[in-house]
Amino acid sequence: MNQKKIKSTLFEVFAIVFSITISFYIQEKLNDFEKEQFKNETLAGVQNDLKTDKAFFLMTLDFLYNRVQFAQNIQNGKISQEGLNSLLLTWDFGGQNPNFKSLISTGALEFVENKALSSELNYYYENSYGVLDRVGDMYVNLFYKFSDYMMLHYPIESMPEISKEKKNDFYFAPYRFSPKELSSALNDFRFKNYVFDLKRIIYANIKFYEEAIVRIEKLEELIKVELSL
Numbered sequence: 001m002n003q004k005k006i007k008s009t010l011f012e013v014f015a016i017v018f019s020i021t022i023s024f025y026i027q028e029k030l031n032d033f034e035k036e037q038f039k040n041e042t043l044a045g046v047q048n049d050l051k052t053d054k055a056f057f058l059m060t061l062d063f064l065y066n067r068v069q070f071a072q073n074i075q076n077g078k079i080s081q082e083g084l085n086s087l088l089l090t091w092d093f094g095g096q097n098p099n100f101k102s103l104i105s106t107g108a109l110e111f112v113e114n115k116a117l118s119s120e121l122n123y124y125y126e127n128s129y130g131v132l133d134r135v136g137d138m139y140v141n142l143f144y145k146f147s148d149y150m151m152l153h154y155p156i157e158s159m160p161e162i163s164k165e166k167k168n169d170f171y172f173a174p175y176r177f178s179p180k181e182l183s184s185a186l187n188d189f190r191f192k193n194y195v196f197d198l199k200r201i202i203y204a205n206i207k208f209y210e211e212a213i214v215r216i217e218k219l220e221e222l223i224k225v226e227l228s229l
Contacts, residue, residue, distance in 0.1 A: 043112075049099050052096045067086050087146070090143040120215065142198060
């Protein structure tokens, strides 16, 4: 093979290798660009999830603080139908995290430039969510025990009539206990212990929801900065 032929062959090989290298490089950049775009889109989705969480958590705090007040009224010797019916309801944790799951499952979280944001996201969704869920379970379990005790020891005198035609302004039909029975409950140490325990666990829920709202507000600022980069 003459020298000219060798040079031509080497050039062709070089051109093929170069073409393949460039092709891989471009594909890698395209993949990076697509993941960057997906990261931004998913973070925008996380923003919406956080907004939903915050609205739900603020509403939750209103309900829970009211229940603490009803428990304190009983602690201070005052009992009411409304207060007791409020304590005979529970509250489940309802966080929204589909977009964070997408960030994790697609690997897009690795493209978050601010590592403080990655850390806060992981803490909020893995730690705060877990705590809220567990403390919520404690509340639900205590509620069932209290409800069982009330059903066994305090007869329900009446409940509102419900029909398809009648539009009631409640979701959970309230019980009406005998006023005499309610008065006697203030001398029932088991009843009062349940109420005090409910006050304790409801307040623990409140503190963790308040902490979660602070973390949401921090995340909202960090995401806003990340999306502006």
